[in-house]
Amino acid sequence: MAEPNVLDLNRLRRGCAHCSLQQLCLPAGIGADELQRLDDIVRRRRPVTAGDRLFRIGDPLTAVYVARDGAFKTVTITEEGEEQVLGFHLPGELIGLDALAADQHRCEAIALTTANVCEVPFDQLSSVAAQVPGLQQQLLRVIGQSVGRDQDHMAVLQRRQAGERIAAFLHGLSERFRHLGQSGTQFRLPMSREDIARYLGLALETVSRGFTRLQEDGVIAVTGRRVEILDMAELNRLAHAPETDEPRRRGRA
Amino acid sequence: MAEPNVLDLNRLRRGCAHCSLQQLCLPAGIGADELQRLDDIVRRRRPVTAGDRLFRIGDPLTAVYVARDGAFKTVTITEEGEEQVLGFHLPGELIGLDALAADQHRCEAIALTTANVCEVPFDQLSSVAAQVPGLQQQLLRVIGQSVGRDQDHMAVLQRRQAGERIAAFLHGLSERFRHLGQSGTQFRLPMSREDIARYLGLALETVSRGFTRLQEDGVIAVTGRRVEILDMAELNRLAHAPETDEPRRRGRA
DNA sequence: CGCAGAGTTGATACCAGTCAACAAAAGTGG
């Protein structure tokens, strides 16, 4: 975040073929010349900054989006005017599928950090997908991954204990970072405590206390948004078991 | 559930063109001869009975399913071996999309009642969808509806008060029944209190108490699984507001 | 008739939401 990245234009010009996400994103598993057809319709936009919106509630479905880096959240607004966080989106994860049913977005997508985004015009995507079997298959697969993340989230929200939800959240995030080739044990949270709280259906104070508790128990180390996972197995255990109040492990494992 | 329905075979032989769900299901909005192509691949199975499974966790993705009548639940099994209810599925709602990502089911689909089911072999569906633009579009739309229901569910689970979740659950179910052309104010719940509890992330006693409370407040009338909604506006209000303990309305609205 | 499963109701303990004060970090402008 120092200089204005004068070389970014070059990076933006590079197509799917050179993208580090190629194997995770829409192009995964399709041939070279078919890749070109996809590449032709993908628009790469200049970087967005934190707080920018890709689309708003009620907007027509014009495109789906994939972050190349950075992170997004999707939110709805409740009757009382407060945000509910539906999901967090890391690079390679499709954003905008919520408009599939009604051609109209039910939520809005907000950048949590500065980010580079690929925009894929939806009608062109579906017509190319109809002609390129591999792309259709991959599109369905990526949609399926999105459904899977939603179901994981539901499973987390069904957990009754705040500690379980928080542990599950951190564990899931860790896996997603690792899947991107980044460290799964040391990372910076792109979202605020409040975002996490609204995502997990908890009060933000409860999230804060949960982090503190995990730190006291030697499972993680937190400073603000920097998180290091010290005991992944224990974190995973806490995410699934209702916290058998084990005699508070001190020092080492 | 009296006589074994000797005429059912005739009903089963009828294709999509005569199905009451035509406008809600995959065939919606596609032409007559294209409908025939879809009809050719759809397999109609003999009725399943309550407790039967369409697929189990780990099964390969061979088909997606749509109930013509009856109801299903999809569940996962937690590490501790207890069921988590991911969703309830009414007629016309696609079942089996959870396997899209990994070609393998993450959950199992269990019949809550006796039901007639259409089975759509998945590979044939995608190849026909590639050739029939209207079907591809409709497939994506139906998938989108499923995503939308999941997001509604997440929004319900993020509500902190049990009463809100229960009211939202009943209200949502009512809308889905109405959408099917059935009564939205009087219906029989296809699922047990325990299923509802595992769906809403509550203890089953809390669900029971919630129903009782709604009845005391004159919002609904319950006897076992029979529900009548007396004050839809109030039910909807309770689903969104954290229960401003209004002076317990008695008698009429 | 008695039994099993489903649902209701009651008493109690505890977790988490709320209100409030404080601490730390990140902007902002001189």
Added chain:
DNA sequence: CCACTTTTGTTGACTGGTATCAACTCTGCG
């Protein structure tokens, strides 16, 4: 670069809602 403000995160005290354990009722069924 430093004072100021604003935002974000932490911690504490208190209360209330919900889980839990338990007893009881109701329904349908063999």
